[in-house]
Amino acid sequence: MVNHVYIHIPFCIRKCNYCSFVSGFSPKYTGDYLKALLYEIKSRYKNDAINTLYFGGGTPSLLSPSDIEVILNNFNISKNCEITLEVNPETVEYNKFKQFRVLGINRISLGVQTFNDSLLKLLGRLHTQFDIISSLDIIHDAGFDNVSIDFLYGIPNQNEKLLEFDIKKALNLDVTHISTYGLKIEKNSFFYTHPPKNLPDDDIQANMFTLICKLLRNNNFEHYEISNFSKSGFNSRHNLCYWRNENYYGFGVNASGYENNIRYKNVSDIKKYMENPILRDEEIILTNNQISEDEIMLALRLKDGIDIEKFNDKFKIDFLKKYKPVIEKYCRLNLMKLENNHLKLTEEGILLSNEILCEFIS
Numbered sequence: 001m002v003n004h005v006y007i008h009i010p011f012c013i014r015k016c017n018y019c020s021f022v023s024g025f026s027p028k029y030t031g032d033y034l035k036a037l038l039y040e041i042k043s044r045y046k047n048d049a050i051n052t053l054y055f056g057g058g059t060p061s062l063l064s065p066s067d068i069e070v071i072l073n074n075f076n077i078s079k080n081c082e083i084t085l086e087v088n089p090e091t092v093e094y095n096k097f098k099q100f101r102v103l104g105i106n107r108i109s110l111g112v113q114t115f116n117d118s119l120l121k122l123l124g125r126l127h128t129q130f131d132i133i134s135s136l137d138i139i140h141d142a143g144f145d146n147v148s149i150d151f152l153y154g155i156p157n158q159n160e161k162l163l164e165f166d167i168k169k170a171l172n173l174d175v176t177h178i179s180t181y182g183l184k185i186e187k188n189s190f191f192y193t194h195p196p197k198n199l200p201d202d203d204i205q206a207n208m209f210t211l212i213c214k215l216l217r218n219n220n221f222e223h224y225e226i227s228n229f230s231k232s233g234f235n236s237r238h239n240l241c242y243w244r245n246e247n248y249y250g251f252g253v254n255a256s257g258y259e260n261n262i263r264y265k266n267v268s269d270i271k272k273y274m275e276n277p278i279l280r281d282e283e284i285i286l287t288n289n290q291i292s293e294d295e296i297m298l299a300l301r302l303k304d305g306i307d308i309e310k311f312n313d314k315f316k317i318d319f320l321k322k323y324k325p326v327i328e329k330y331c332r333l334n335l336m337k338l339e340n341n342h343l344k345l346t347e348e349g350i351l352l353s354n355e356i357l358c359e360f361i362s
Contacts, residue, residue, distance in 0.1 A: 002259055003051040003078075004241040007037070007071065008252030009060040010270060013090065017124035017194075018152070020186035022254035022268050023058040032274050033253075034067060040251050040266075040277035041074045050075050052082045052238035061091040065099035072103060082237045084109055084148075089127040092135035097142035107146040107236075108139050109179075115169045116162055119155050124190065136173055146234060148177035153212065154205040155183055156196040163208050167215045176234035180212050181227055206351050213347060224303045226350055243302050245295045254281075261286045288315065296360045300353070305344030319343075326359045 008022070010033070015024030053075065055068075068085075077083075084107040085100060114120055115129045127135075139147055149170060153163050170178060182205050185191045200208065213223055221229040225243060228236065241248055250257030253273040256265045265282040267273050286294070292315045299306045311319050320327065327343065330336035335349035335356060345353060 002046070002048045002247040002249055004238060004246060004248035005050055005053040005075065006238075006248060006250045006252075006255055006257070007053070007055050007060075008057065008250070008255040008266075009055055009063060009086075010058040010253055011062050012057070012059045013062070013088075013126060014124065015190070017122070017190040017196075018183060018185070020189040020192070021058070022270070025058075025270055027062050029270065029274070030063070030067070033270070034070070036274040036277035037071070037252055038074060041071075043278050044251075045074065045249065047076050049078045050081055051078050052084075052241060053077070054084045054086075054238040056086050058086075059088050059091060060085050061087040061096075065096060065103060068100060068105070069103050077104065082107055084236070084238055086111065087135075087139075089131040089135035092138050094138050094142055097139060097144070101143040106144070107148070108144050109148045109150065109177075110135065110139070112149045112170075113152045114155060114158070114162075115166050116158075119158060119162070122156060122196070123152070133173070136175070140174060145176070147175050148179060148230075148236065149173075149175050151178065151180045151212075152183050153180060153208045154200045156198045156200075158200060158208075160204070160208055160211055164211060164215065167212060171215070171219050177228070177230040177236060178216060178221060179228050180209075182209065209351065210347070222303070226301045226353060243298045245291070245298050261291060291315075292317075293361050297357050300343070300345055300357060300360075303344070305339075305342045308341050308343060323360060329359075330356055 010023045010025045011027045011030065012024045053072075055063075072083075081104070083105045085105045086109045088111050110132070112132050113123055113125060115132060117128050120128065136147065151166060151170070183199075185195065216229045217223060221231060222235075223229050224235050225239070228239065230236070245258075247259050248257055249259070250264070250266065252266065253270050254266055254268040256263070258264075263282075263284045263286060264280050267276070267279040267281050272279060292311075295311065296306060306319070308319050327336065327338070330349065331338060335346055335352060337344055337346055345356065349356060
């Protein structure tokens with residue numbers, strides 16, 4: 001049974017300078033792309049009841065309400081399904097978003113990144129601080145009460161004072177969820193071939209992350225996953241399916257999915273995808289050991305960490321015995337803790353999570 005769906009929409013008005021995703025394609029491809037997408041869905045979807053559906057991109061809000069309706073009509077949507085649409089401020093229009101709400105979209109993820117206009121320009125964003133606030137007003141007026149915003153930190157020329165302004169500004173807005181990501185220069189991005197100057201170093205980024213955690217925690221946001229914070233009852237149910245290692249469909253160019261112990265990624269070339277939408281670049285059948293390691297890596301991103309009893313029952317091992325040296329090492333360093341039969345990262349441990357997680361991989 002697969003109860004979660006990710007749909008990749010690769011169109012943008014302009015690709016941002018830091019973006020390495022398969023995106024930035026002209027919306028002129030929309031018609032042909034949607035034909036391919038619908039073909040893939042009809043070929044692979046097994047009429048499972050869908051509990052979460054996420055339109056990611058790219059800029060999915062470039063689609064029309066009729067485009068969204070056609071896609072949604074191909075799924076067996078459960079009554080309380082969480083349906084998220086990623087949005088950029090420059091695409092927000094009242095009538096369009098009112099129609100999105102009527103169609104059943106009930107969660108908006110708004111790409112903010114920063115409120116600082118000079119940093120937005122450096123990132124290649126098309127909006128301003130004024131546009132962000134205006135778009136949020138429209139989104140709320142259109143009937144959305146579950147609104148997430150994304151931030152980047154570690155932006156060139158950014159310091160802790162500018163970041164603090166961003167977070168405090170967000171706390172004065174009516175948002176229920178905040179995602180924060182440290183800027184990384186990835187291949188296939190403009191910044192990779194044109195390296196920016198004045199990037200905050202790792203120590204400054206660590207201080208920025210600590211500042212974010214403090215400000216959001218002190219304002220009733222739960223730090224429920226390494227990069228994500230929410231008000232009570234507003235965790236991203238879709239993203240939790242990834243971190244809980246649950247099955248999910250991935251539809252669209254370069255979309256990834258996980259079904260029946262198989263991880264796959266669709267073809268990353270948009271023209272090849274439109275020619276053959278069921279073509280995959282990668283398909284890996286996971287061993288039981290690989291699945292258990294994935295589960296460790298993902299669960300330790302969560303505030304609740306690894307439920308040791310459930311893990312032992314699922315994989316028929318003694319988790320504490322198998323990983324005793326690693327657990328004792330990091331508990332002694334106050335980077336992990338055992339609490340109520342759950343193994344968790346501490347806040348200090350989160351800053352070194354990549355190094356710690358690697359020690360659980362054989």
